[in-house]
Structures are given as C-alpha cells and as structure tokens.
Amino acid sequence: MIAPVATRGLAVGSLEGGYGSSPVLHGVTLQIGPGEIFGVLGKNGMGKTTLLKTIMGLLPPRRGQVELLGENVTGWPAYQITRLGVSYIPQEKSIFQDLSVEENLRLALREPSRFDERLIAVAAWFPFLTARRQQRAGTLSGGEQKMLLMARALLTRPRLVLIDEITEGLQPAVATRLQEILVEERRTYGTTIVLVEQNVGFALALADRYAVLKVGTIVETGNSSDPGARKTIERHLAI
Incomplete structure (x- = not known):
C-alpha cells in the first residue's frame, strides 16, 4: 500500500519493468518522504538505472504504480513528469x-x-x-560536463531530483563539492533527492536512508546513520 500523500515525495508500489521482453524490475516498492535524500545502491546490472528511467517515464512500467509529489504518474511521458518539478540527471553525459x-x-x-x-x-x-x-x-x-548536468538540473529549482551515478569517474574533491551543493539545495528549498550510486561513502554521507537493489529486487533497506550500514551495503555489493 502507498502511504498518504502528505508523507511522501516519491512512492513506487510493486513496480515491474524492463526493456522489450526482458524483465528487469521485480516488484520494487519504495516510499520516500518530501525533502528526504534517499540512496539506491547496487552493483552494475542490478536495475538501478532501469528503476530511475521507469520512474521518470522514459520506460513504461509493466505493472505497479509510480507516484511523484502527490500525483499518480504511472504511464505518464517524461515531459509531463518534468512539468511537476522533477529533474533527472542521467548516468550518460x-x-x-x-x-x-x-x-x-x-x-x-x-x-x-x-x-x-x-x-x-x-x-x-x-x-x-x-x-x-x-x-x-x-x-x-x-x-x-557532469557539473554542467548538475547545474542544468538544479537551475529549474526542482522539487524532486533523480541522480544516476553522478560520482562515476569524478575526483574526490569534485564529488565533495557536489555533496555540499545537494545538501544546500535540500536545506534551502526542501528538495527531495534520489541518488543511484555505487559509491557507498558518497551515498551514506548524503542520504537519510538507503535501499540495496539486487537483480531488480530490493534486498535491504536502512538508515544511513546506522552503525553497520556501510558494512551491510558492501556485503551485498561484494556478492
């Protein structure tokens, strides 16, 4: 069941999707509060990018429901979702x-x-x-170029930002600067941020909560402040 509107910025319920006849997502359910920073972690090929593209309307869901900022956007095209105040920073430049x-x-x-x-x-x-x-x-x-992508996304003052592997290939100092900017955006505007990452340190430094995606399924969730969070996540990434 999806939570009441007032308690969420993004919610997906029993979401299934993929490419053509190839299923990738298998019943993904997440609820993310307004103004929350949420990390989705997992190895390559686990469905993280597919999840964001399905949420963003770039891939059609096969089953399940997507709600963004209080609107049921299941099956909406990306341009309509953007008009709600949603920005997407893809992994590719x-x-x-x-x-x-x-x-x-x-x-x-x-x-x-x-x-x-x-x-x-x-x-x-x-x-x-x-x-x-x-x-x-x-x-x-x-x-x-990645910083230009970030600037372009934040220029619109979005209510929700979906970010896919922004730290890949970045120098640590640049990643730290991006972290500072996202924290400030959340503090100033109450922006809801969803981070897809393999960089565990970056994700935990930013996120309030996290989920681990494995072969298209959520296998672990928790609070980033939990003492064993990093060890738990890295165990899943190592398997």
Whole structure:
C-alpha cells in the first residue's frame, strides 16, 4: 500500500519493468518522504538505472504504480513528469556537445526571463561555468560536463531530483563539492533527492536512508546513520 500523500515525495508500489521482453524490475516498492535524500545502491546490472528511467517515464512500467509529489504518474511521458518539478540527471553525459555552456543551461528553463536570476545560483555552485558561458560544452572535461548536468538540473529549482551515478569517474574533491551543493539545495528549498550510486561513502554521507537493489529486487533497506550500514551495503555489493 502507498502511504498518504502528505508523507511522501516519491512512492513506487510493486513496480515491474524492463526493456522489450526482458524483465528487469521485480516488484520494487519504495516510499520516500518530501525533502528526504534517499540512496539506491547496487552493483552494475542490478536495475538501478532501469528503476530511475521507469520512474521518470522514459520506460513504461509493466505493472505497479509510480507516484511523484502527490500525483499518480504511472504511464505518464517524461515531459509531463518534468512539468511537476522533477529533474533527472542521467548516468550518460546528455549535454548538447555542440552548444555552448550557456545554451545548455538556457534549455533547462521554460521561462527564459528567469535565466539571469537563476544564473546567480550557478555562479555560486560552479563559478567556472559562468566564466566559460560561451565555451562549447563538448570541450569541457568529463568532470566539468557532469557539473554542467548538475547545474542544468538544479537551475529549474526542482522539487524532486533523480541522480544516476553522478560520482562515476569524478575526483574526490569534485564529488565533495557536489555533496555540499545537494545538501544546500535540500536545506534551502526542501528538495527531495534520489541518488543511484555505487559509491557507498558518497551515498551514506548524503542520504537519510538507503535501499540495496539486487537483480531488480530490493534486498535491504536502512538508515544511513546506522552503525553497520556501510558494512551491510558492501556485503551485498561484494556478492
């Protein structure tokens, strides 16, 4: 059963999905409160990205229900889900390589008149992006492109952010900066954040609670502050 609207930012109930005739998710159920940071951990190939894409409307669910911010969005297309105030940062670098940094950022906003106001926040998060506004995005380093993805997602001041493996390939100092930015976004705007990660340290440093996904099934949940949380998660990742 899905919890009352007032107690959730995101809820999935008995969710099943996959690609074509290949099932990946097997009855996934999660409830995430508004303003909560929640980590979904697991090895490669366990269904983490499939879960986010199904929640985001990029893959159709076969069974089950998805509710975001109090709305039953099961089967909605991604553009409608975005309009609820949901941002998605995919694992792949989905920037427009041939456009400038500024053009990539402008594409995030449906209200162009608010761009200059929101750019102030980008300057505070990532000063180098505003200094390189006219640089072609494809010439940024891999880590810088990920920061551009983060800036583009947060520029809209989303109510819910879905983040897929943002720390993959990042230097520790950059990962720490992203952690600080996400904590500040939650503190300032009450943003609900769902992190898909293999970086256990990053996820536990940010998340209030976590779930471990294994072969498309939730096999463990807990509080990140629990003394044995890291050991429990790493045991699942090692098997």
